Amino acid sequence: MAKPAASKNKNVYFSLLFLSPFLILFLLFKLYPMIAGFVLSFTKSNIFGTEFKFVEFSNYFKLFQDTTFWKAMRNTVLYTLLTTPLMIPLALFLAVALNRGFRFLKALRSVFFLPKILSVSVISLIWLWIYQPDWGLLNYYLKMFHLPIQNWLQKPFMALFSIVIMDIWWTAGYQLIILLAGLGQIPKELYEVADIEGANAWQKFIYVTLPCLKPSLLFVFVTHIIGCLQIFGMIYIVTGGGPYGSTRVMVQYIYENAFIYNKMGYASALAYILMVVILVFTLIQFKFLREKE
Amino acid sequence: MKRQINPGNMRLKEKTVKSALLVFLLILAFIWILPIAWMVSTALKPENEIFTEEIHWMPREYTVENFIQTFRKTKILIWFLNSVIVTGTEIFFGLLTWSLAAFAFAKIKHRGSHLLFIIILSTMMIPEQVTIIPLYLLMSKLSWVNTYHGVVLPSLANAFGIFLLKQFFESVPNDLVDSAKIDGCGWFGVYRLIILPVSKPAIAALGIFTLFRSWNNFLWPIIMLQTSEMMTLPIGLKNIQSTYATESYGVLMAASLIASIPVLIFYFFFQRQIIRGISLTSGIKG
Numbered sequence: 190m191a192k193p194a195a196s197k198n199k200n201v202y203f204s205l206l207f208l209s210p211f212l213i214l215f216l217l218f219k220l221y222p223m224i225a226g227f228v229l230s231f232t233k234s235n236i237f238g239t240e241f242k243f244v245e246f247s248n249y250f251k252l253f254q255d256t257t258f259w260k261a262m263r264n265t266v267l268y269t270l271l272t273t274p275l276m277i278p279l280a281l282f283l284a285v286a287l288n289r290g291f292r293f294l295k296a297l298r299s300v301f302f303l304p305k306i307l308s309v310s311v312i313s314l315i316w317l318w319i320y321q322p323d324w325g326l327l328n329y330y331l332k333m334f335h336l337p338i339q340n341w342l343q344k345p346f347m348a349l350f351s352i353v354i355m356d357i358w359w360t361a362g363y364q365l366i367i368l369l370a371g372l373g374q375i376p377k378e379l380y381e382v383a384d385i386e387g388a389n390a391w392q393k394f395i396y397v398t399l400p401c402l403k404p405s406l407l408f409v410f411v412t413h414i415i416g417c418l419q420i421f422g423m424i425y426i427v428t429g430g431g432p433y434g435s436t437r438v439m440v441q442y443i444y445e446n447a448f449i450y451n452k453m454g455y456a457s458a459l460a461y462i463l464m465v466v467i468l469v470f471t472l473i474q475f476k477f478l479r480e481k482e
Numbered sequence: 483m484k485r486q487i488n489p490g491n492m493r494l495k496e497k498t499v500k501s502a503l504l505v506f507l508l509i510l511a512f513i514w515i516l517p518i519a520w521m522v523s524t525a526l527k528p529e530n531e532i533f534t535e536e537i538h539w540m541p542r543e544y545t546v547e548n549f550i551q552t553f554r555k556t557k558i559l560i561w562f563l564n565s566v567i568v569t570g571t572e573i574f575f576g577l578l579t580w581s582l583a584a585f586a587f588a589k590i591k592h593r594g595s596h597l598l599f600i601i602i603l604s605t606m607m608i609p610e611q612v613t614i615i616p617l618y619l620l621m622s623k624l625s626w627v628n629t630y631h632g633v634v635l636p637s638l639a640n641a642f643g644i645f646l647l648k649q650f651f652e653s654v655p656n657d658l659v660d661s662a663k664i665d666g667c668g669w670f671g672v673y674r675l676i677i678l679p680v681s682k683p684a685i686a687a688l689g690i691f692t693l694f695r696s697w698n699n700f701l702w703p704i705i706m707l708q709t710s711e712m713m714t715l716p717i718g719l720k721n722i723q724s725t726y727a728t729e730s731y732g733v734l735m736a737a738s739l740i741a742s743i744p745v746l747i748f749y750f751f752f753q754r755q756i757i758r759g760i761s762l763t764s765g766i767k768g
Contacts, residue, residue, distance in 0.1 A: 207586035210579040218639040225616035300511040310719035311738040370761030422700035
């Protein structure tokens with residue numbers, strides 16, 4: 190039965206009433222800046238609004254010849270490619286191990302998640318002190334075991350890798366919790382069937398656990414990779430992008446161009462390129478994990 | 483192929499594997515705590531014990547000097563208060579606007595509302611970095627730079643909360659809504675008396691998610707908050723680091739500890755809710 194027209198109109202009115210607080214914020218602080226940013230990327234403009242000149246595609250052309258841009262892009266992608274194969278398998282391993290039902294399950298889970306509740310600045314300061322070359326904790330123990338000590342944050346590749354270690358310590362517990370929740374959703378009967386079929390632990394992992402865990406894994410992969418491509422705070426505090434720009438990532442370069450070099454147009458172009466990279470990475474993952482079904 | 487299964491043997495093997503695993507997990511968990519323990523240890527040490535050839539985890543002489551220095555030389559209490567204000571308003575107004583909008587999308591359906599939802603949802607794919615530059619220009623035109631509302635309002639325009647709550651609101655049976663309307667309940671009554679009470683777990687989960695995001699927010703606040711009186715904790719701590727550099731790790735660790743104690747206490751008491759909230763926001767119900 191169709192509803193009377195008056196009640197339908199009333200529904201539209203109420204719907205808009207409930208939506209209005211969000212819609213106002215959305216138009217002002219999301220849609221407008223998105224469009225304005227796109228327009229800005231075709232201009233040469235400064236932070237004071239005193240300069241605003243259309244330069245067509247020249248920001249985008251300039252970007253392809255900018256070696257600092259390429260280096261920042263390389264660092265960002267390298268960082269993502271380094272953390273992903275280390276962090277997610279670790280989180281998965283911990284989740285599967287904890288899921289076997291230990292007495293200490295809850296305590297262990299809480300310990301691994303603990304770093305994530307600390308602010309990004311706090312964990313950065315702690316690790317800055319741990320990595321300190323002369324008095325730091327890490328070099329102290331390396332010396333004690335007669336292992337070669339490192340200048341953790343002063344050598345180009347090592348600096349990036351040191352950040353990877355920090356990030357694993359900070360975030361693996363968060364992924365662990367999501368994966369553990371996903372494991373809890375898998376019906377016990379599936380494992381019983383596998384037992385009857387005579388499957389060993391590895392086969393159960395490959396044929397039961399992994400396929401059933403796919404939604405959680407997809408979530409972890411997508412959020413992790415988006416997070417990596419947008420990394421900024423941790424690196425900005427610990428290395429400031431150094432040594433020699435070897436840890437300068439895309440977001441830092443956008444930040445510097447906009448708020449230090451005062452090139453708002455160029456920074457907007459950089460931001461839009463970063464967005465395209467993020468979208469491409471996300472689509473690849475959706476496609477990759479969907480097709481395997 | 484003939485396979486001989488000896489149940490006793492199997493169980494023994496399984497037990498060994500399990501104990502080995504437990505030992506490994508305990509060692510790893512121990513390593514996981516070390517950086518935090520190191521922060522506490524350093525914060526409680528006098529200067530001459532911080533830079534030593536030999537490391538003691540337990541200070542020989544406990545001191546509160548680092549904490550006194552932190553309170554005297556930095557505005558850490560003000561930063562803490564700023565963080566509480568920013569995070570608190572973001573959670574309160576976020577939950578309010580998101581739940582109102584999610585309710586409209588879930589229960590008051592009409593032509594066009596689905597399309598609007600899709601448009602809003604699609605902006606979740608747009609990274610923050612794309613919008614911060616025009617947003618900053620907008621804020622400076624409004625003279626909202628270096629204000630609380632300048633920091634908080636843009637974060638409320640995020641679609642994630644609506645996306646999450648809509649799913650839960652939709653699972654509330656329509657019969658319940660209809661019968662309430664027959665009993666003379668208006669749409670606002672349905673929202674307040676039926677949808678909100680039923681969806682408490684989802685709203686709590688979103689609140690916790692927002693708490694973490696806002697408490698750790700770095701990029702937008704570092705652009706917006708320019709004077710020391712307005713800074714939130716993450717920005718303030720970054721500021722101490724650039725002013726004090728490396729000479730006083732005692733103060734840096736004391737400041738970090740002061741910043742962490744409230745969240746550690748919060749975590750201790752609300753662990754279960756936090757962990758459930760995180761599972762919920764990843765799309766797993768239950």
